[in-house]
Amino acid sequence: MLKFLVFNLVLMGFVSNWSLIQVGLSMMCFMGLLMMNHDFCSFCLGYMMSVDYLSYILIVLSVWIVMLMVFSSTVVKKMGNFCVGFLSVNLILLMVLVLTFSSVNYLMFYISFESSLVPMLVLILGWGYQPERIQAGIYMLFYTLFASLPLLVSLLSLYKSEGSLNMGLLLSGVIGYQGTSLLWYFCSVLAFMVKLPLFMFHLWLPKAHVEAPVAGSMVLAGVLLKLGGYGLIRILGVFSEVNKMFCWVWVSLGILGGVIVSLMCLRQVDMKSLIAYSSVAHMGLVLSGLVVMGGWGLNGAVVVMVGHGLCSSGLFCLANMVYERLGSRSLMISKGLLNVMPNMGLWWFLLVAGNMAAPPTLNLMGEISLIISVVSWSKLIMFSVGMLSFFSACYTLYMYSLSQHGLFLNALFSCCSGKVVEYFVLLMHSVPLNIMIVKGSLILCDL
Amino acid sequence: MAALARLSKTAFRLNNGVLKAGNGALVASNGVLVPRAVRVVGISTSKKNKDTVTVTDAVVEQLKVKTEETTVTKNWISWGFSYDSEVEDNTVMHLTFFFGVTLCMVTIGFVWAYLPDFRMIDWAQREGYLELRRREAEGLPLIDPNLISIEKIELPLDEELGDTEIII
Numbered sequence: 001m002l003k004f005l006v007f008n009l010v011l012m013g014f015v016s017n018w019s020l021i022q023v024g025l026s027m028m029c030f031m032g033l034l035m036m037n038h039d040f041c042s043f044c045l046g047y048m049m050s051v052d053y054l055s056y057i058l059i060v061l062s063v064w065i066v067m068l069m070v071f072s073s074t075v076v077k078k079m080g081n082f083c084v085g086f087l088s089v090n091l092i093l094l095m096v097l098v099l100t101f102s103s104v105n106y107l108m109f110y111i112s113f114e115s116s117l118v119p120m121l122v123l124i125l126g127w128g129y130q131p132e133r134i135q136a137g138i139y140m141l142f143y144t145l146f147a148s149l150p151l152l153v154s155l156l157s158l159y160k161s162e163g164s165l166n167m168g169l170l171l172s173g174v175i176g177y178q179g180t181s182l183l184w185y186f187c188s189v190l191a192f193m194v195k196l197p198l199f200m201f202h203l204w205l206p207k208a209h210v211e212a213p214v215a216g217s218m219v220l221a222g223v224l225l226k227l228g229g230y231g232l233i234r235i236l237g238v239f240s241e242v243n244k245m246f247c248w249v250w251v252s253l254g255i256l257g258g259v260i261v262s263l264m265c266l267r268q269v270d271m272k273s274l275i276a277y278s279s280v281a282h283m284g285l286v287l288s289g290l291v292v293m294g295g296w297g298l299n300g301a302v303v304v305m306v307g308h309g310l311c312s313s314g315l316f317c318l319a320n321m322v323y324e325r326l327g328s329r330s331l332m333i334s335k336g337l338l339n340v341m342p343n344m345g346l347w348w349f350l351l352v353a354g355n356m357a358a359p360p361t362l363n364l365m366g367e368i369s370l371i372i373s374v375v376s377w378s379k380l381i382m383f384s385v386g387m388l389s390f391f392s393a394c395y396t397l398y399m400y401s402l403s404q405h406g407l408f409l410n411a412l413f414s415c416c417s418g419k420v421v422e423y424f425v426l427l428m429h430s431v432p433l434n435i436m437i438v439k440g441s442l443i444l445c446d447l
Numbered sequence: 448m449a450a451l452a453r454l455s456k457t458a459f460r461l462n463n464g465v466l467k468a469g470n471g472a473l474v475a476s477n478g479v480l481v482p483r484a485v486r487v488v489g490i491s492t493s494k495k496n497k498d499t500v501t502v503t504d505a506v507v508e509q510l511k512v513k514t515e516e517t518t519v520t521k522n523w524i525s526w527g528f529s530y531d532s533e534v535e536d537n538t539v540m541h542l543t544f545f546f547g548v549t550l551c552m553v554t555i556g557f558v559w560a561y562l563p564d565f566r567m568i569d570w571a572q573r574e575g576y577l578e579l580r581r582r583e584a585e586g587l588p589l590i591d592p593n594l595i596s597i598e599k600i601e602l603p604l605d606e607e608l609g610d611t612e613i614i615i
Contacts, residue, residue: 019528019529019535019538019539019542022528022539022543023539023542023543023546026542026543026546026547026550026551027546029546029547029551030546030550030551030554030555033551033555034555034558036555036558036559036562037558037562037565053566067547071543074527074528077529078530419525419526419527420526420527420540421526421527421528421540421543422527424543424544424547428547428551428552431552432552435556438560439559439560439565441565441566441568442559
């Protein structure tokens with residue numbers, strides 16, 4: 001893992017040269033993807049870091065998304081809006097994310113998990129473009145911090161009781177399912193529930209996603225939500241007994257919350273807000289699959305995390321492209337785009353198809369696995385899961401149709417139907433999404 | 448081959464210092480040879496007696512260099528990578544697509560598609576079929592509810608257990 005971090009640090013030395021960072025990040029992607037030929041459970045061991053199947057997939061996803069972030073933020077470069085600071089923040093965020101996913105020690109994972117908040121906050125406050133971003137930053141920071149300080153206490157008590165915080169050594173887990181164990185369990189998982197986010201703790205997400213600049217939205221939707229999923233996968237193994245008692249809470253909140261949030265999506269006028277709420281719905285399904293503690297659920301969760309990361313990130317890119325041209329994110333103004341930007345219609349459609357888990361996208365494979373896992377836990381939930389999938393298609397088609405079809409705004413003369421760099425960014429989002437289903441075993445991790 | 452030719456043409460067009468006709472007098476500009484420097488020899492004449500005095504100074508041989516604009520900057524449409532410099536824009540476009548598409552998508556896609564028995568999935572399936580064949584041959588149940596046959600397990604007697612809590 002050190003090769004990634006050293007490469008990252010070296011790139012930080014060249015932040016004055018935007019193009020070099022762009023190309024350097026693509027090089028880093030290539031470097032990361034080469035490691036796919038692994039055959040051991042745990043590789044790249046050393047310096048308290050190790051990578052296993054799940055970590056590897058998520059590290060590749062982070063580097064991919066950060067690379068695409070830099071490519072889609074050409075406005076920052078054009079306006080000369082503190083380019084050096086912007087690239088430094090992005091690279092620091094990438095370093096922290098790689099550290100998080102490759103950490104072996106729960107405490108190191110926690111520290112990196114918290115550290116990712118700082119570059120994120122700087123990104124929102126520094127390059128966001130609305131005064132509401134102050135409140136959005138505060139919401140994100142305090143929701144996450146409030147929930148994760150109990151996690152710190154829980155990890156320290158785990159250290160005291162077990163003697164080590166190594167992920168591989170805590171196999172026995174916390175025994176018992178009442179009293180202290182209950183409190184312990186809730187303290188530990190609450191942080192990840194807020195990060196995912198779960199329905200009742202999701203208020204920070206629409207604010208943060210909307211107020212962040214495109215780079216911030218991309219990394220939030222693409223990687224930071226997956227930190228919650230990843231943390232849950234690591235920590236639920238320790239608390240498996242208590243989890244069996246309480247998984248009904250998380251499944252209900254996840255699925256039913258997802259249905260409610262999908263209905264709210266149909267009421268949204270702001271494009272970014274719609275995509276943000278759709279993230280809540282998807283992650284609700286992921287959470288339900290995870291806490292059921294089945295093989296299908298785990299695999300489905302990872303696949304949906306990767307697919308959603310690519311898809312939501314791409315949709316935020318598209319929303320930003322519309323915003324750059326029309327000056328508004330409102331679906332009332334940016335409608336009938338097929339008339340003015342016909343070429344973008346292809347990318348809109350491909351990513352929208354990904355969002356509603358239509359074949360042949362990766363999301364389809366994940367969502368089918370998750371539906372199987374959740375229905376195997378309780379047949380009654382078929383109704384809610386069906387509604388979740390149905391409304392997910394509803395609001396996605398609503399967004400596509402309202403933004404693309406129909407008559408365009410009278411005040412609009414023309415806009416560029418897409419620069420090559422924008423096509424590149426969208427290509428890199430949708431091609432993996434559509435192609436990786438052919439060899440799905442690459443993303444499935446039978447931990 | 449075609450790509451090489453196109454690349455070279457663009458490279459030469461953008462880097463017009465690459466193939467200048469050196470120190471010669473003629474330079475190619477958009478395919479047209481233009482004189483780069485014009486030497487003017489000063490002519491000195493003696494004073495014309497019948498003219499009123501206009502002092503024409505002895506013009507020492509001067510070298511007037513008339514530089515023409517050898518390149519006319521055309522309006523160029525950016526690929527989107529850089530709006531200031533066409534050279535940078537073009538270079539970054541080529542590098543980006545090389546690393547992003549050629550390497551990351553095509554090469555890595557090829558490697559992934561032909562990875563030999565990734566994570567031993569094929570091996571596991573083969574082993575499963577071999578096990579099934581062995582069980583069918585021996586008449587054992589195909590999926591045994593007991594992982595280990597019951598005869599091999601020695602359970603402790605009730606007296607030995609005493610008050611030990613049994614958790615199922």
